[in-house]
Amino acid sequence: MKKHNFSAGPSILSEYTIKHAAAAVENFAGTGLSILEVSHRGKEFVAVCGEARELVKELLDVPAGYEVVFLGGGASLQFCMVPYNLLKNKAAYLDTGTWASNAIKEAKLFGEVDVVASSKEANYSFIPKDYVIPEEADYFHFTSNNTIFGTEMRYDPDVKARLVADMSSDIFSHPVDVSKYDIIYAGAQKNLALAGVTLAIVREGALGQVERPIPTMLNYSTHIKKESMFNTPPVFPIFAALQTLKWYKEQGGVAAMEKKNIEKAAILYDEIDRNKLFKGTAAVEDRSIMNVCFVMNDEYKELEPEFSAFATAAGMVGIKGHRFVGGFRASIYNAMPKTSVEALIDTMKEFEKQH
Numbered sequence: 001m002k003k004h005n006f007s008a009g010p011s012i013l014s015e016y017t018i019k020h021a022a023a024a025v026e027n028f029a030g031t032g033l034s035i036l037e038v039s040h041r042g043k044e045f046v047a048v049c050g051e052a053r054e055l056v057k058e059l060l061d062v063p064a065g066y067e068v069v070f071l072g073g074g075a076s077l078q079f080c081m082v083p084y085n086l087l088k089n090k091a092a093y094l095d096t097g098t099w100a101s102n103a104i105k106e107a108k109l110f111g112e113v114d115v116v117a118s119s120k121e122a123n124y125s126f127i128p129k130d131y132v133i134p135e136e137a138d139y140f141h142f143t144s145n146n147t148i149f150g151t152e153m154r155y156d157p158d159v160k161a162r163l164v165a166d167m168s169s170d171i172f173s174h175p176v177d178v179s180k181y182d183i184i185y186a187g188a189q190k191n192l193a194l195a196g197v198t199l200a201i202v203r204e205g206a207l208g209q210v211e212r213p214i215p216t217m218l219n220y221s222t223h224i225k226k227e228s229m230f231n232t233p234p235v236f237p238i239f240a241a242l243q244t245l246k247w248y249k250e251q252g253g254v255a256a257m258e259k260k261n262i263e264k265a266a267i268l269y270d271e272i273d274r275n276k277l278f279k280g281t282a283a284v285e286d287r288s289i290m291n292v293c294f295v296m297n298d299e300y301k302e303l304e305p306e307f308s309a310f311a312t313a314a315g316m317v318g319i320k321g322h323r324f325v326g327g328f329r330a331s332i333y334n335a336m337p338k339t340s341v342e343a344l345i346d347t348m349k350e351f352e353k354q355h
C-alpha cells in the first residue's frame, strides 16, 4: 500500500532526493565509491558543497554580503550560536512556541533578553501581533513556523531591528527578504534533507561585534572562511540537501513552492472546517501551511484512537499530534504531493460517513 508520510521531522523528502541519494550510496559521481565513504576534501564532494551553497543563494535571492554555511548540531545549537556571535547587551525574542522558548533560554546565558510578547498562556495557538522592540536591541529573533503548534509568520516582520529567524520548518516554502536578516537558520530534516546538517545564512557584517571570545567551532566566521570545511561536514546530508535544492529549482523555485503549499494547506483546512468531527487548533489568521494541527470536536473526542487506527490502515503515517497539542498534525512540507493531502482528506470524509 502507498504510504503518505505526514511526519513532522525527520520528514518526507522529494522522490528526486531519495532516488539520487540512493544512487550515490552505490556510486557517487562516477567515483566507483559510495558517498558514505568518500573524503570531504575530494573534488567531487567539494563541488557538491559549493553548488549547494550557490543554489541556496539563488533560490532565496541572497544579496551580496551574506554567506551560506552548513553546520552540525541541529537547529538547537543555533539557539546558542546566535547569541554567542551577535548578542552584545540586549536582544528581543518573540515567544511563539517550544522552539522559540528554547532559543530564549539559551540567549539568556549571553545577555539581557526582552521577551517582547508570548502566546504561551493560550498554548501558543496564535502569533502575538502587538509588541514593541526596544531601540537598543541587537536583533529580534522569531520562529517563522511553529512546527509543534501549527502557526506561522509567513512574512518578514516589519520592524526596525535586524532580524534573526529559526526557519527550520518552513525554509524554501515561501520567498523571504534576506536583506532584513542578520542570520537565518534551519535544521535540514524538515524541508531540505535528512537530519545531521543545519543551514545558516549569515550577514558577514553582523559578525565580529561582540567582545566575548567565541570557541572556534561556534564562531560563524570559522565556517565562512573555510567554506563549511573547517572540520568534517555531514557529507551525506549535504549531498541530499543539494538534490532537494535542485528539485526546488526544477519546480520553479520558492515562489512556485509557496503557491503549491497554499493550495495543499487550503484544501486540508477546508476539510477540517467542514467536517463535523474535526476542528483546527491554531488561530485561523496564523495557520501554518506546513504543519496542520487539528483535534476532534468535543462531542467526538473519544473517537480519536479510532480515527488514528483508521488513518493508519489507509496508509497515513505520522499524523499523531504532538503531546503538547494532542489530536493530529499533518505536516505537509514542500515535498508532500497534493495527492497525499487528498488521500488524507478522503480518509477524513470516509470516517465522517461512518459516524
Ligand SMILES: *Cc1c(COP(=O)(O)O)cnc(C)c1O
Residues within 6 Å of the ligand: 009, 073, 074, 075, 076, 077, 099, 143, 145, 146, 147, 166, 167, 168, 169, 187, 188, 190
Ligand atoms: C525541529 C525544530 C527545531 C529543532 O531542530 P534540531 O535540529 O532537532 O535541533 C528547532 N526549531 C524548529 C522550528 C523546529 O521545527
